[in-house]
Amino acid sequence: xxxxxxxxxxxxxxxxxxxxxxxxxxxxxxxxxxxxxxxxxxxxxxxxxxxxxxxxxxxxxxxxxxxxxxxxxxxxxxxxxxxxxxxxx
Numbered sequence: 001x002x003x004x005x006x007x008x009x010x011x012x013x014x015x016x017x018x019x020x021x022x023x024x025x026x027x028x029x030x031x032x033x034x035x036x037x038x039x040x041x042x043x044x045x046x047x048x049x050x051x052x053x054x055x056x057x058x059x060x061x062x063x064x065x066x067x068x069x070x071x072x073x074x075x076x077x078x079x080x081x082x083x084x085x086x087x088x089x
Contacts, residue, residue: 002056003076019057032057
């Protein structure tokens, strides 16, 4: 996947998810979008606030396991400096 981030100056994040026809047919594209939205939803508490985030699905995402996708998401978020490690309870 590819991640693009831009500060938006608001009090919330905005998410955009894109899957082109290169990813696969309609069913595969929709599944890819759902998986990326779920990754974002599960990681939202660890992200900085006030960013527009676009996730672009790449081919092969339908074969990727969830832990690999999560690891990739976290690495991309850290690269964009929007990942904040949650405090342990």
